[in-house]
Amino acid sequence: MSALKLRNLKIVLLFAVVLLSIGLALWAIPVRASEPAQKTEEYCLSCHNNPDLEMTLPSGEKLSLYVSPETIAKSMHSPLGIECEACHTNISTYPHPAQTYQDKRSFSRGYYEACKKCHSTNYAKTMDSMHNKAAEAGNLNAPVCTDCHGYHNVQKPDQPRSAISTTCSQCHADIYNEYKDSVHGKALIEENNADVPVCTDCHGVHNVQDPRTAQFRVKSPELCAGCHANADLMKKYNLPADVYSLYQISWHGVDVSVYEARWPTIQHQSAVCTDCHGVHNIRSTKDPQSSVNPANLLATCQKCHPDAGPNWTGAWTGHVQISLEATPFVYYTQLFYSSFTPFVLWLSVIYVALQISRAMVDRVRRALQ
Numbered sequence: 001m002s003a004l005k006l007r008n009l010k011i012v013l014l015f016a017v018v019l020l021s022i023g024l025a026l027w028a029i030p031v032r033a034s035e036p037a038q039k040t041e042e043y044c045l046s047c048h049n050n051p052d053l054e055m056t057l058p059s060g061e062k063l064s065l066y067v068s069p070e071t072i073a074k075s076m077h078s079p080l081g082i083e084c085e086a087c088h089t090n091i092s093t094y095p096h097p098a099q100t101y102q103d104k105r106s107f108s109r110g111y112y113e114a115c116k117k118c119h120s121t122n123y124a125k126t127m128d129s130m131h132n133k134a135a136e137a138g139n140l141n142a143p144v145c146t147d148c149h150g151y152h153n154v155q156k157p158d159q160p161r162s163a164i165s166t167t168c169s170q171c172h173a174d175i176y177n178e179y180k181d182s183v184h185g186k187a188l189i190e191e192n193n194a195d196v197p198v199c200t201d202c203h204g205v206h207n208v209q210d211p212r213t214a215q216f217r218v219k220s221p222e223l224c225a226g227c228h229a230n231a232d233l234m235k236k237y238n239l240p241a242d243v244y245s246l247y248q249i250s251w252h253g254v255d256v257s258v259y260e261a262r263w264p265t266i267q268h269q270s271a272v273c274t275d276c277h278g279v280h281n282i283r284s285t286k287d288p289q290s291s292v293n294p295a296n297l298l299a300t301c302q303k304c305h306p307d308a309g310p311n312w313t314g315a316w317t318g319h320v321q322i323s324l325e326a327t328p329f330v331y332y333t334q335l336f337y338s339s340f341t342p343f344v345l346w347l348s349v350i351y352v353a354l355q356i357s358r359a360m361v362d363r364v365r366r367a368l369q
């Protein structure tokens with residue numbers, strides 16, 4: 001009896017163990033199925049999570065080989081399943097293939113192609129940029145993808161928007177310092193204002209071009225017009241939206257548009273927006289440091305009109321809609337000429353017509369005699 005009971009118990013136990021193992025096996029399958037997704041990372045990090053791991057390059061520079069698992073986990077790529085081997089295409093096991101880089105900079109630049117596979121459009125754009133031209137001319141400090149984006153810590157590059165300008169500031173610190181005190185930079189940095197231009201709005205991002213060419217200069221007023229001729233945007237800041245259209249019909253603007261249409265590659269001397277307002281240091285017209293503040297305006301004009309006297313600036317109407325209230329003298333002068341010129345023309349027409357009819361009458365008379 002007791003033996004039978006014991007046998008039954010054994011069977012029950014055996015059954016339970018079998019059930020348990022089946023259950024465990026079933027539970028384990030999904031675990032293993034999701035495992036390979038993290039396998040490379042875990043494998044590589046098993047050595048590279050050591051903060052002391054480093055190597056000495058032939059140049060004598062030390063290269064830290066530490067890769068922070070936390071940083072990798074928070075980067076754009078890892079959560080999408082893009083792992084070490086996606087970029088380190090030649091490394092899959094240890095020992096690694098021998099590497100040939102002499103110094104840190106050539107190691108960084110050597111990875112330029114790593115991003116090309118998936119971001120080919122941006123890669124192609126950078127090939128055509130001023131930065132790449134500088135590199136080809138021997139300036140290896142010119143940036144590659146990783147200088148601006150990082151590599152194990154890639155984040156959305158435009159969040160917050162001010163991050164774009166600080167990215168450029170790493171190497172263009174002087175310009176950034178001017179920009180951060182400008183009316184545009186202040187609004188961006190202090191108020192997180194998205195309406196003002198960052199470096200890339202004027203220079204482009206991956207295809208940065210040389211801004212000192214005649215073509216860039218002659219097109220630069222259109223750059224400003226992108227915002228300063230936008231009536232809705234300017235209304236928000238209580239600024240006039242006609243500075244561009246009035247500039248276009250001003251002496252300087254007409255000059256510039258003739259160059260743009262006929263000789264875009266010839267460097268011209270007529271004034272574009274930035275000649276009067278500055279480039280990276282544009283300030284509010286009310287700011288005493290503004291180059292167009294009444295206190296500094298004459299000096300600004302004198303850059304190109306060295307003989308200009310104190311009355312010169314008063315005669316400038318480049319941004320002013322001619323009206324009786326704002327510019328009575330110019331208004332009356334224009335009114336005078338706009339009625340006097342047609343008057344003289346009509347007078348001449350009448351005079352010529354009278355001459356012709358007189359001549360005809362004379363001829364007829366002579367014929368009849």
Ligand code: HEC
Pocket residue numbers: 040043044045046047048054055065084085088091092093094095096097098099
């Ligand atoms: C067993 C430990 C170990 C593992 C696993 C390992 N590494 Fe390394 N790694 C090293 C050491 C040590 C160096 C120093 C140079 C050397 O000995 O080759 C190094 C160097 C590197 C370098 C810089 C030098 C070079 O060869 O380009 C990179 C990049 C690198 N490892 C990536 C990886 C990746 C990616 C993985 C995973 C596929 C990985 N490592 C797995 C130990 C390891």
Ligand code: HEC
Pocket residue numbers: 041044045048063064065066067072077082083084085086087088107108109111114146151152
């Ligand atoms: C999005 C592409 C990308 C991924 C993913 C990536 N790396 Fe890298 N890694 C790079 C680039 C690019 C460099 C060289 C950057 C430089 O030095 O300018 C680099 C450099 C390294 C170095 C040399 C030390 C250093 O910091 O410069 C090691 C080691 C390394 N990676 C290991 C890893 C490991 C381990 C993983 C996975 C956990 C990984 N990488 C994932 C792009 C990547």
Ligand code: HEC
Pocket residue numbers: 076077080082086087114115116117118119145146149150151154155156157158
């Ligand atoms: C295996 C393909 C792959 C490789 C290699 C790769 N990326 Fe990516 N990258 C992606 C994907 C997929 C996304 C997310 C989709 C997106 O937003 O475009 C992404 C997103 C990004 C973003 C954020 C884009 C955004 O929308 O804000 C940047 C910046 C970036 N990668 C830079 C790099 C750099 C730099 C390298 C080289 C070191 C690199 N990537 C290598 C596939 C890749």
Ligand code: HEC
Pocket residue numbers: 115116119122123124126131143144145146147148149157158164167200205206
């Ligand atoms: C001089 C700095 C710089 C270099 C070099 C650079 N980028 Fe960018 N990249 C930026 C900035 C800044 C943005 C954000 C631009 C914006 O929103 O106006 C950006 C945006 C991106 C984006 C997201 C938007 C998009 O266009 O899809 C990706 C992806 C990207 N870059 C990949 C790359 C790759 C790959 C390389 C190298 C071939 C590279 N970048 C080189 C600065 C740079």
Ligand code: HEC
Pocket residue numbers: 130131134139141142143144147148164167168169170171172199200203204205208209210211
């Ligand atoms: C890693 C350093 C680095 C970063 C980051 C960088 N630049 Fe440059 N930039 C250079 C170098 C180097 C040159 C070439 C200078 C030369 O040869 O005169 C250059 C040239 C330029 C030029 C052409 C004018 C000139 O002086 O040759 C412009 C415009 C420019 N960069 C804009 C930008 C913008 C916009 C950003 C941010 C999106 C940026 N740069 C980020 C290093 C950098």
Ligand code: HEC
Pocket residue numbers: 165168169172175176179184197198199200201202203211212217220223274279280
């Ligand atoms: C509102 C448009 C605008 C913005 C914003 C802007 N730039 Fe410029 N930048 C220009 C113009 C126009 C020139 C050409 C000036 C000239 O004729 O010399 C220029 C010239 C340059 C040059 C080359 C000439 C020099 O002075 O060395 C560099 C480099 C440059 N900018 C970088 C930057 C960087 C970095 C930022 C962001 C901090 C930035 N720019 C923001 C319009 C802009």
Ligand code: HEC
Pocket residue numbers: 183184187195196197198201220223224225226227228237239273274277279282283284285286
């Ligand atoms: C991306 C849009 C944008 C571009 C491009 C732009 N601006 Fe502006 N600008 C603004 C906004 C918005 C303000 C108002 C900022 C504020 O008051 O906080 C402003 C303010 C100004 C002011 C100050 C006006 C005052 O007296 O208060 C001047 C001057 C100016 N910009 C000139 C220029 C010139 C010159 C260019 C071209 C080189 C230019 N801007 C390009 C958006 C832009």
Ligand code: HEC
Pocket residue numbers: 221224225228239240243244247252271272273274275276277285292297318319320
């Ligand atoms: C010949 C010099 C000169 C040129 C060129 C010039 N400006 Fe001005 N700008 C001034 C002066 C002076 C003022 C201040 C007096 C005024 O508003 O008439 C001013 C004022 C402004 C203001 C502030 C207006 C207000 O009422 O607060 C803006 C915005 C502006 N300019 C943008 C531009 C843009 C955009 C261009 C190019 C399309 C440009 N300027 C070309 C000299 C110039």
Ligand code: HEC
Pocket residue numbers: 251252255269270271272275276297300301302303304305312313315316
């Ligand atoms: C970047 C150089 C430059 C700046 C700065 C500049 N101008 Fe001019 N300006 C010119 C050129 C070039 C002409 C065309 C001369 C010609 O066609 O004979 C011109 C023409 C003029 C004319 C009409 C022709 C004449 O000589 O009488 C007036 C008026 C004038 N500028 C006023 C100003 C005033 C006012 C300022 C300052 C607010 C100013 N300019 C700033 C370059 C400049």
